[in-house]
Amino acid sequence: MGYSFFSLLKKDFTMMLSSKFLLLIVGSLILYSLYINLVYVRTDQAIYPVYLLDPAESIENISGQIIRVDNMEELQSHTSDGYAVGIDATGAAPKIIMTASGLDSTDHTRTAYALSLLSPGQSTPAEVIGQNSKEMKSRREITSEFLFFELAAVGFLGLASTLFEEKYMGVIRIHGVMPISKSLFIFSKLILFLLADLVFAFLLTVINLGLEAGFSVLPAILVQTVILSIIMALVGFFCAVWLPDFKQFSLLYIVFAIFITTPVFLVGQTSITWNWINYHPMYHLFMAIKNACFEMPVGEPVYYIICVVSIVVLFLVAHKTLTREMAKEG
Amino acid sequence: MIEVKDLIFSYGKDKQALHGIDFTVGKGEIFGFLGPNGSGKSTTQKILTGILKGHNGHVSLFGKNITNSYNKEFFKNIGVLFEYPYLYANLSGLDNLNYFASFYPKEQRQDIEVLLDRLAFKKDYIKKPVSSYSKGMRQRVSMARALMTSPKLLFLDEPTSGLDPAGAVLFRNIIEEERKKGTTVFLTTHNMLDADLLCDRVAFIVNGNIAVIDTPKNLKMQNSNQKIVIDYMLNGKRENKMIEASELKQGISLPHDEIISIHSQEPSLEDVFIQYTGRGLL
Structure with a gap:
């Protein structure tokens, strides 16, 4: 059995090489790392600019961050972008002038911030919690995002494309009349793609978080990589064997990438809150990777139980689909 | 087996x-x-x-x-x-x-x-x-x-x-x-x-x-019509005739100058298949 399994691994590795999957992984790693180091950590949007119309200079001791304007036209022109905030102090009480951003919560924050600049001495400095600098926070955040995307979308696509190649060549059904178990056929692919994902996770983490921070989060990240990689590989395996051609798979992939992954990113990385996201399984997998990147506690025991049960169920489904594929006509 | x-x-x-x-x-x-x-x-x-x-x-x-x-x-x-x-x-x-x-x-x-x-x-x-x-x-x-x-x-x-x-x-x-x-x-x-x-x-x-x-x-054999076709020359002209296989027991009695060929009308396996199934092998 050992020799047979080694043969399967060797063949799958050859297929992996010929499908250029490893090249794609190396390319992704380089691209993500360049983006993180050269673009993302250097990008910082300025806080809302605040403009004040107070020709009589009736308000004293304002913050130095406030920009004075001379007339209403100028104030309205500066605040038309949905980001800047204007204060009209020509009346008895200051009035806020701004274009709505579309989110009430953001607009309240903008208003509170602008008003706080009118009396800067009264504000209490925020307490700094944790040891992450802004740059390290950005690095951890974007690393978790890229890692999740790579494991969920690219890994899924990689296994499926390799399997489609075997399906088109008709060789899958040959294994149905050979003294080799179907489980080994699946295991060999899972192990190879898992190893590729683990190497990717290791390099992405160490390159972008640095040696010290990287190694301290690696154990938790690798555990989450194992879980997500196996789940996605099994889903990719099932889809590639079940769907008749790559065109249909591509459509499913688009649905998966846009409609399933996007809400997870929106809730996980922005201030958007949707209660229903708790029922989205990918959200929990993403948050587990994010928490691992931030050295936060990752998942309750029930999370791991559900993951293991999901892997077992997906494996059985993949096994059954493979058996059906082997019985198909040429 | x-x-x-x-x-x-x-x-x-x-x-x-x-x-x-x-x-x-x-x-x-x-x-x-x-x-x-x-x-x-x-x-x-x-x-x-x-x-x-x-x-x-x-x-x-x-x-x-x-x-x-x-x-x-x-x-x-x-x-x-x-x-x-x-x-x-x-x-x-x-x-x-x-x-x-x-x-x-x-x-x-x-x-x-x-x-x-x-x-x-x-x-x-x-x-x-x-x-x-x-x-x-x-x-x-x-x-x-x-x-x-x-x-x-x-x-x-x-x-x-x-x-x-x-x-x-x-x-x-x-x-x-x-x-x-x-x-x-x-x-x-x-x-x-x-x-x-x-x-x-x-x-x-x-x-x-x-x-x-x-x-x-x-x-x-079972699906053969038991007939035989004989090709022969008679008076410088090529002729053929189908006879029952059993007639051959008495020798070739038809008038001829030269026998060119004798063909049994045994069906091919495909003919037999069509006979049994009414369909060709498509």
């Missing part, structure tokens, strides 16, 4: 593919399984090779009921040539065979290069990727895959498909040689010449039922 009794199989509720077929195949026999597309021959072969499960009726191979015997030992004893030469196109023929051979015990494997040589495979292609092979070369590698583990039972689906006439003769000789070694061959084909020349017995299957099982010779 193979015993099938009242075999029934359905794809779903309303699509019954086999309606209770019976046949046996003896050790060392070449058994032809002939039928048009959709007749149930592939379904039968898939059940016998363990690919398709969920049948009703009794099927035993190597003396064991197959429901309980689809294990590694079973697969070690069979060789299967599929209708199409399924191979890894990015690997060479040799790498393909080495890969598939690795699932079998070393002592069971034949020398692959010797086997390919026996199948008249072009040596300079042995390490080139399969994607550069002609259909005939792919068929040779596929045949080598079926034979490389010296199976006791060979399932061959259209073995001479894609081969030139010389290749087809070579394959028929190899199948004959395998039978002489004691290998049982279950041959599925549309090629009546292969069936006629190779098979000890043939079964005609139509719409999931076996119409008849017999030797090709008996089938042709």
Whole structure:
């Protein structure tokens, strides 16, 4: 059995090489790392600019961050972008002038911030919690995002494309009349793609978080990589064997990438809150990777139980689909 | 070697593919399984090779009921040539065979290069990727895959498909040689010449039922019209006449100057097939 399994691994590795999957992984790693180091950590949007119309200079001791304007036209022109905030102090009480951003919560924050600049001495400095600098926070955040995307979308696509190649060549059904178990056929692919994902996770983490921070989060990240990689590989395996051609798979992939992954990113990385996201399984997998990147506690025991049960169920489904594929006509 | 009794199989509720077929195949026999597309021959072969499960009726191979015997030992004893030469196109023929051979015990494997040589495979292609092979070369590698583990039972689906006439003769000789070694061959084909020349017995299957099982010779004899056509010359003119075969016992009584040829009107296996089934082998 050992020799047979080694043969399967060797063949799958050859297929992996010929499908250029490893090249794609190396390319992704380089691209993500360049983006993180050269673009993302250097990008910082300025806080809302605040403009004040107070020709009589009736308000004293304002913050130095406030920009004075001379007339209403100028104030309205500066605040038309949905980001800047204007204060009209020509009346008895200051009035806020701004274009709505579309989110009430953001607009309240903008208003509170602008008003706080009118009396800067009264504000209490925020307490700094944790040891992450802004740059390290950005690095951890974007690393978790890229890692999740790579494991969920690219890994899924990689296994499926390799399997489609075997399906088109008709060789899958040959294994149905050979003294080799179907489980080994699946295991060999899972192990190879898992190893590729683990190497990717290791390099992405160490390159972008640095040696010290990287190694301290690696154990938790690798555990989450194992879980997500196996789940996605099994889903990719099932889809590639079940769907008749790559065109249909591509459509499913688009649905998966846009409609399933996007809400997870929106809730996980922005201030958007949707209660229903708790029922989205990918959200929990993403948050587990994010928490691992931030050295936060990752998942309750029930999370791991559900993951293991999901892997077992997906494996059985993949096994059954493979058996059906082997019985198909040429 | 193979015993099938009242075999029934359905794809779903309303699509019954086999309606209770019976046949046996003896050790060392070449058994032809002939039928048009959709007749149930592939379904039968898939059940016998363990690919398709969920049948009703009794099927035993190597003396064991197959429901309980689809294990590694079973697969070690069979060789299967599929209708199409399924191979890894990015690997060479040799790498393909080495890969598939690795699932079998070393002592069971034949020398692959010797086997390919026996199948008249072009040596300079042995390490080139399969994607550069002609259909005939792919068929040779596929045949080598079926034979490389010296199976006791060979399932061959259209073995001479894609081969030139010389290749087809070579394959028929190899199948004959395998039978002489004691290998049982279950041959599925549309090629009546292969069936006629190779098979000890043939079964005609139509719409999931076996119409008849017999030797090709008996089938042709039983369905012959017992007539003979004689070509002859008379007064410088070429003539022909059809007579009853029994009339020949008294010699050729018709007036003639010279007999050119005597042809029995024995039907071909294909004629017999159409006679039994009312359909051609499409």
